[in-house]
Amino acid sequence: MIMDSPIESFIEQMPKVELHVHLEGSVRPETLIKLASKYKVDLPAKNLDELNAWYTFKDFGHFVEVYSTISSCFRHTDDLELITREFLIGQAEQNIRYSEVTFTPYSQYVNSGLGFHEQMDAVNRARLWAQKELGIQMAVIVDIPRQVSAPEGELVADWIIERFGDGLLIALGLGGPEKGNPPEKFKTSFDKVRKKGIPCILHAGETQGPESIWQAIEIADTLRIGHGVRAIEDPRLIAHLRERQIPLEVCPTSNLCLKVYPSLAEHSLPLLLKEGVYVTINSDDPPMFNTTLTNEFIQLQKQFGWDANILERLSLNAVQASLLPAEQKQVMLETFQTEFKKLHTQISV
Numbered sequence: 001m002i003m004d005s006p007i008e009s010f011i012e013q014m015p016k017v018e019l020h021v022h023l024e025g026s027v028r029p030e031t032l033i034k035l036a037s038k039y040k041v042d043l044p045a046k047n048l049d050e051l052n053a054w055y056t057f058k059d060f061g062h063f064v065e066v067y068s069t070i071s072s073c074f075r076h077t078d079d080l081e082l083i084t085r086e087f088l089i090g091q092a093e094q095n096i097r098y099s100e101v102t103f104t105p106y107s108q109y110v111n112s113g114l115g116f117h118e119q120m121d122a123v124n125r126a127r128l129w130a131q132k133e134l135g136i137q138m139a140v141i142v143d144i145p146r147q148v149s150a151p152e153g154e155l156v157a158d159w160i161i162e163r164f165g166d167g168l169l170i171a172l173g174l175g176g177p178e179k180g181n182p183p184e185k186f187k188t189s190f191d192k193v194r195k196k197g198i199p200c201i202l203h204a205g206e207t208q209g210p211e212s213i214w215q216a217i218e219i220a221d222t223l224r225i226g227h228g229v230r231a232i233e234d235p236r237l238i239a240h241l242r243e244r245q246i247p248l249e250v251c252p253t254s255n256l257c258l259k260v261y262p263s264l265a266e267h268s269l270p271l272l273l274k275e276g277v278y279v280t281i282n283s284d285d286p287p288m289f290n291t292t293l294t295n296e297f298i299q300l301q302k303q304f305g306w307d308a309n310i311l312e313r314l315s316l317n318a319v320q321a322s323l324l325p326a327e328q329k330q331v332m333l334e335t336f337q338t339e340f341k342k343l344h345t346q347i348s349v
Helices: 004-012 029-038 047-052 060-071 077-093 106-110 114-132 151-165 181-197 210-220 229-233 233-244 251-257 269-274 293-304 308-321 326-346
Strands: 015-022 094-101 139-143 169-175 200-204 225-227 248-250 279-281
Touching: 004 139, 004 293, 004 308, 015 293, 015 308, 029 047, 047 139, 060 077, 060 181, 077 094, 077 114, 094 169, 106 114, 106 139, 114 139, 114 151, 151 169, 151 181, 169 181, 181 200, 181 210, 200 210, 200 225, 210 225, 210 229, 210 233, 225 229, 229 233, 229 248, 229 269, 248 269, 251 293, 269 279, 269 293, 279 293, 279 308, 293 308, 308 326
Parallel strands: 015 094, 094 139, 139 169, 169 200, 225 248, 248 279
Antiparallel strands: none
């Protein structure tokens, strides 16, 4: 049996928060295969090995095709409750105390005719179950898929306004292919929700460059940037992000799998940290990229030689950047700091 190194033990045991993870992209492979069989969805994969091969992405367009097929396997609210419960069990196993999960109910609305509130109720049942049984929390960022029309985006915005304040839904997001779908396309949607005091958190700067990030900031006043790793290409943007401390939700393995960077060694992450940009670490669509949040930290530590203090700082960054209410955030910060003190003492790293 290979024993974990002290630093790996530290990573496995440290308390965590995850801010960039997609519900549909987190479905367990074995569950996906069962649901596809149940609903006669023709997956090009009948077992786990074939599914892993299917998850070898040629480019971002191929990834979107695969993701859309996965979304078509959820036909009933019970399916959504199931995948949310299973996702939260996996988070608890990694000592992830709180997750802000991106969810795209418009896909299920189109694919299966599931109503928005039905979907959210199913996810909420799983959230409340996990709170009681696992002692962890989650909240949901409902996103607009960039490839839909502006009026369809407004429908999603209206849904969010109806639901906001229920303890589950916390923000409007924007995901999907950046090319040809700038934030400006959905400006009316962002304006609508912001007038109601609802924050926006947009994906940007993944497959497109700094201009996509500038637009997310200028058009939607995004509180965080989903990915944002290509900000490094624009010194003026880096200075702006540093000055305003706008958090980036960095998902390194995702970036490698989708060909944003060829390797961790060539990833912008160390430069972003060196420039003083606010960074959090996330897993994006973990089974699709054969990763977990814990694995992200382990691989980054191996590549960049991070010590326990950097790991702690990045974990606390995620707490600070979360949309938890101020009082809950402060309690979580103090809890994490206490636990990290113990970990530093118990594990010599």
